[in-house]
Amino acid sequence: MLKIENLNVYLEGSSIVKNCSLEIQKGEIFSLLGVSGCGKSTLIKAVLGLIPSSSGRVFLNGRDLTELPPEKRDCTVVFQDLRLFPHLTVGENIAFPLHFQKKNKTEERKIVEELLSLVSLEGFSRRTIESLSGGQKQRVAIARALAQNAELLLLDEPFSSLDPNLRKEMGELLLHLREKRGLSVLLVTHDHEEALRLSDRIALMKEGEVLQCGRGEELFYAPKTVYAAKFMGEANFILGRVERGEFKMPFFPIPNDDHSCTAQSLVVADKPDGEYYLFLRERQLKFQKASGALQKSDALQKSDAEEMHFPEEAIDSREKVQAYSSASLFYPISSQCIGDSWRVFWENENGLVLHNLSDRPEDLEQVPYRMVLQAEKGVILFSKEEVLED
């Protein structure tokens, strides 16, 4: 549907969009996600032809749009500031794009009423723009964009100025419109939750470049960079070491049935030896009440302890074993409400704090818990240098 090939955009001597290549399929909602100033809006304007690109091509259904003026590109847009014409009524605003489709007045009126009905604004045709609320203006802007009947709808942070409930409502309206009309949408947003909730695929941008592009789950659970990992939501980073294809976290020995403990290890075939941070989303981390065995430092076998590689602060291996055995015990320290669930913070003896999600934090007791990994989709490791750099 929309194909962007190696697009570069310069503004006032600075490179704003760098070698951007994207492809949007028909009927999909595709998000451009990133912080303010990363080039998302500039990319949208370059696609629309409002800003000239210095190199690269833009294709829509195989048609090269690069040299065409904005009025010939068959794209429609809702900008963040909506840009409703203040001198026209609601009906006139929506009918504005219809003029270029050579419709007569009766047809125009009919289409305007249909679109107003679609966005739940029946009877608003003669209202002035200044008499509308924020949400109503948003709906009118969307109805006006739909009136153009274009192949592609571009939304440049259209919901950012709305309150959370209204944002959710608008998001549902967008999904409803996509189902009903088979819309293809390019959505620009800085809100990762909005992108994850609404999009089929997401492209994460940073400083004019696309860092990663893929389905929401990929970016959320398998980010390729630390920046992407941190941007897409809260995460835990646990320091460990890779040796001979195995990642071990010496702080977290796991008890076996025979009361011995082995260091937690995960197979990671493609990483060279060295120190790495294990990346875990909150949902991938659980805490269970520690069994009686783990509470006793004697339970850990010395041989197991010698296989581990420990930081140099501990004195001898026995003490190390004792230290790490107790270091694997966590206690809940605080919780934070985040909408439908709670974020619980856990701390061990060494001061390491991790966090996960829980439905009922009030059920947690001040007893030792141990960490349980639920990283079904594979292990994501970032080198220590990468994490510290970011």
Add this chain to the structure above:
Amino acid sequence: MLVKKNLAYQLIRILFLFSIVFPFLVLILLSFSERYTWPGILPGNYSLRAIRSILFQRKALFLNCLFSIFFSVMVSLCTIMAAYCTAKWQSEHKESSLLSFCIFLPFMIPSSVFAMGAQILFLRLPFKNAYLSVFLSHVLYSLPYATSYLTEGMRNNIKRLEEQGRVFGASGFYLLFKVTIPLLFPYLIPAFMMSFILSMSQYILTVLLGGGKLKTLSLIMVPFIQSGERNLASVYGLLFLLSSFLLFLLMEMLIRGLKRREKVC
């Protein structure tokens, strides 16, 4: 405190109205007076001589008034177009201080100096037409005023709304008449009226560059002021005011008519 503020506000309002109405009353009194000397508050004697002598040449006067108004309306339209282009260029590029300085030069230099410079310039140009020279000099003189109004108007998101219009398929004249002009309307009207008043009241430029060929109302009126025929000058002054009021009235009726038509549609 509030009462004091209201009283002060009312006083200022009354003084302001008085400063506009009082000279107008004096003009009317002078038009009907034969002798009006200091320290008399009212004229010494009244006469209709001034009005009669103007009505005697009413056909020529009517034609001169019509020509003045028409000429100034044309100057205003041309000024608006030039001011629009200037303001649009400034809004799309960073406001160039050099360009602004050049545009606002007529503000800064005395009008007689401007007139002498304009005469020398137009003498050097290939076309030697009095009407064209006066026309262009009036446009140049009114341009800074009109540009300042339209620059202010351009700051009101005009460019963004034009972009939105272009995305919907509008371009060229459709975009201009359906988006730009309606949005700029509150600034176009005062820019137009300001250019009109400046052109109508221009004397030095008209007499220097026109060489006496253009008979505008200002050219007819000023000699009477200089010769001391204050009653005749006052009558011409009232005519001047009347023609400006008529144009204002026409503009007002046009705007109201357009608004009514929009409501009906």
